[in-house]
């Protein structure tokens with residue numbers, strides 16, 4: 077491949093790339109929100125001689141472009157899926173152009189930018205000074221880092237360097253009430269076992285932990301290594317564990333406190349909800365997500381811990397070719413990957429472009445939209461609101477039909493996309509608002525789509 081010619085092919089394509097991108101963004105609101113028919117790409121043999129960029133562009137436009145959903149659009153309410161702010165998009169585009177590997181310091185401004193962004197995020201979320209952090213591929217990876225550090229802490233309590241010597245006979249117990257599915261996955265990955273979690277009961281009609289029950293369970297647990305996984309915003313009820321009380325218990329029992337606030341932590345941007353996460357300053361590790369409510373592109377998670385030494389013990393491996401001497405830390409020593417995408421740049425663009433006020437506005441608007449949908453559902457003869465929303469998630473069910481049947485009809489119509497949810501054993505439909513593009517008029521369209529879907 078001749079370099080100048082290959083670059084020229086990209087330059088020649090730029091007008092079309094830009095035109096396509098502009099049309100995609102401008103038409104997001106009109107596109108089918110989801111493609112439940114799950115389109116497949118046409119069978120294509122791997123070419124011996126490539127098609128060239130112009131040829132690939134044609135194939136993309138013809139074969140792939142029609143198959144995408146409008147998940148970054150305003151009425152995709154599945155899971156907790158953020159969109160992409162224009163500033164974040166500009167940053168992400170440049171991330172690929174610049175293509176920095178933010179592994180070690182001493183050779184680019186990129187490490188300094190990630191450290192700056194982590195400090196902005198700490199300030200945005202009003203977290204204490206002295207935390208070290210790492211940008212990850214998502215909240216699952218942040219939860220993985222948390223459990224790796226927690227496991228190391230539990231090992232040291234038994235005189236064992238687990239990162240070096242393995243878990244061996246170390247006895248470790250994990251306590252949680254409503255862990256996100258990703259935490260269960262992580263417990264499997266780190267060898268603590270998905271099914272070995274000690275299930276703490278919840279408070280009545282809530283997904284929040286019963287702290288009195290946790291106190292009794294911690295006191296009764298003979299294992300010297302104890303880990304508590306608390307939630308700052310459960311995925312269905314958006315319930316918050318009492319972090320102040322749980323942190324006090326963790327101190328008493330020398331247990332590690334991890335807080336998963338993948339999206340719920342953004343409640344701290346809203347003064348009326350800030351108090352829900354009081355006590356988080358005492359956490360040993362914290363998970364948050366950029367690709368949810370911060371509306372930066374996939375993939376971007378956020379991990380914080382005050383235990384820089386433990387994180388380093390778990391993530392740093394000596395190799396002669398990696399040795400660098402610089403005043404800044406090597407960020408590969410604070411995360412899973414050695415080679416790391418410059419995912420700080422979209423955050424840098426977005427946080428600087430819109431500031432704290434812009435981010436708070438997104439959170440407050442999305443919460444208002446969740447309340448508006450809940451009000452409509454309460455007034456509707458066809459639906460039952462299963463729980464008044466506290467944040468951005470609404471859980472409800474149809475009164476006269478099966479939830480899955482209505483959800484399938486709703487999503488097939490392409491106007492809106494939601495996902496299933498279960499509240500206190502009742503199957504329902506779950507709508508999560510976390511996109512900066514969503515407006516009051518979208519909520520009206522969502523209600524109209526729900527009204528149609530309820531008619532078999």
Ligand SMILES: Cc1ncc(COP(=O)(O)O)c(C=O)c1O
Nearest residue numbers: 156214215216256258311336338
């Ligand atoms: C509370 C919580 N934790 C963890 C995750 C996993 O996040 P990710 O998909 O970014 O890995 C999610 C995703 O919805 C979540 O809501």
